[in-house]
Amino acid sequence: MDSASIMVWSVLFGGIGIGYFMYGKKQRAIVPFCIGLSLFVFPYFMSSVTMLLIVGIILVAIPYFIKI
Numbered sequence: 001m002d003s004a005s006i007m008v009w010s011v012l013f014g015g016i017g018i019g020y021f022m023y024g025k026k027q028r029a030i031v032p033f034c035i036g037l038s039l040f041v042f043p044y045f046m047s048s049v050t051m052l053l054i055v056g057i058i059l060v061a062i063p064y065f066i067k068i
Contacts, residue, residue, distance in 0.1 A: 006052060010043035013056040020063065032063045 017039025024033025039059055046052040 002049060005049045006043070006046070009049065009052050009056065013039050013043060013052075013060070016060055029068070031066050031068050035059055035062055 017036045019036070020032040020039060021036025024030065024036055039056070042055055042059065043052060046055065
């Protein structure tokens with residue numbers, strides 16, 4: 001169950017990361033671009049579902065609070 005949950009959440013955060021990456025690249029906005037890249041990569045380093053969710057939610061929320 002834990003492995004399946006990690007895979008599902010990783011795919012979800014990866015999809016959101018694709019959106020941020022494409023938006024950041026098109027608008028030349030550095031914050032969404034970097035967050036998109038980090039949303040691609042960070043699931044590979046998470047071993048528990050709770051840490052994956054905490055870090056993923058924080059990363060998804062960063063562009064809403066930091067406007068550069």
